[in-house]
């Protein structure tokens with residue numbers, strides 16, 4: 001996520017450099033070629049996959065600075081080390097019960113891994129290995145540079161994987177990865193259910209792509225859309241309703257479940273349960289793009305230079321976990337989770353009379369837990385296998401329904 005962002009008209013967004021623009025044009029041609037090969041239409045999920053992950057060109061695959069003040073958005077680990085320190089306390093509890101390693105998925109800049117390794121060392125709870133799985137070659141390099149600055153006994157534990165291991169025990173963590181898995185876009189109208197896909201277009205304003213709907217008939221997407229319609233959209237359904245369905249998320253959770261022998265999978269992201277996601281009043285879905293700390297809803301604007309995300313349907317994550325034999329160990333807000341993991345104790349270690357140190361730390365904690373900032377918007381779900389002890393992150397506050 002991309003913390004407090006202001007919506008702006010696209011024309012008012014900061015202009016990219018000539019080099020960045022050329023990069024985006026290269027990706028646009030790549031996508032347009034694929035649309036041509038596919039007969040003139042691709043699903044939005046495929047478009048999002050290419051825009052974010054096309055080798056050497058996609059937003060996450062190429063070299064643009066994404067994280068932090070100079071990038072497009074700020075994530076919790078970039079805001080404060082407190083985030084990783086809290087998560088480390090939860091990880092330590094999991095490792096104490098089941099042993100094993102830590103596996104981080106989508107580690108971004110490597111900042112979370114850096115904070116978690118330092119904190120686990122301090123807690124005397126270091127695993128043998130801290131595994132990292134990153135789809136972006138560029139980000140993998142940045143993670144390697146970042147973790148090389150750790151003390152050698154910590155840096156030596158970091159190992160990068162090319163794919164999920166066949167089996168794993170310990171703690172799996174992923175912050176803001178679910179929201180960048182490609183989504184399909186569907187619309188429900190009086191005329192039936194449609195899938196919104198992408199066609200090449202020359203609108204004359206530099207935009208090379210446009211939406212085009214197709215009747216949705218058969219297949220997993222139609223099944224999922226039908227379920228959403230009957231379960232959540234009411235009778236009669238809203239006259240025009242557009243939303244996203246992430247088929248990739250349940251598939252991803254199911255592959256994590258296959259891998260997990262014993263331990264917990266802790267996923268942190270923005271989103272809500274299905275009844276809120278697919279509420280009849282949310283007629284425009286949750287698709288959002290982030291460019292230089294501005295948010296807007298046009299995924300065809302400068303592909304390759306902006307992030308494209310959708311909120312997470314945590315009900316589908318929980319259902320996929322259960323279907324694959326995992327227990328839902330907890331689901332709560334980020335604020336409750338971090339407090340359950342000891343955020344206030346960590347804050348209390350700083351001396352409030354030392355204004356220079358304390359005030360920034362208190363400010364960071366506030367951003368992470370305040371309901372007006374990330375505290376309620378972000379949720380944490382834990383799925384697990386073979387764990388008996390309740391997880392501390394879900395002990396405080398009220399568990400949320402799924």
Ligand SMILES: C[S@@+](CC[C@H](N)C(=O)[O-])C[C@H]1O[C@@H](n2cnc3c(N)ncnc32)[C@H](O)[C@@H]1O
Pocket residue numbers: 001060067075076077078105106107108109112133134135136139174175176177180181
């Ligand atoms: C929004 S960034 C979050 C980065 C980091 N976790 C953080 O909190 O700052 C999403 C990250 O997930 C990675 N990613 C996307 N899909 C992935 C997948 N299927 N497996 C592993 N990483 C993935 C991206 O390359 C990127 O590093």
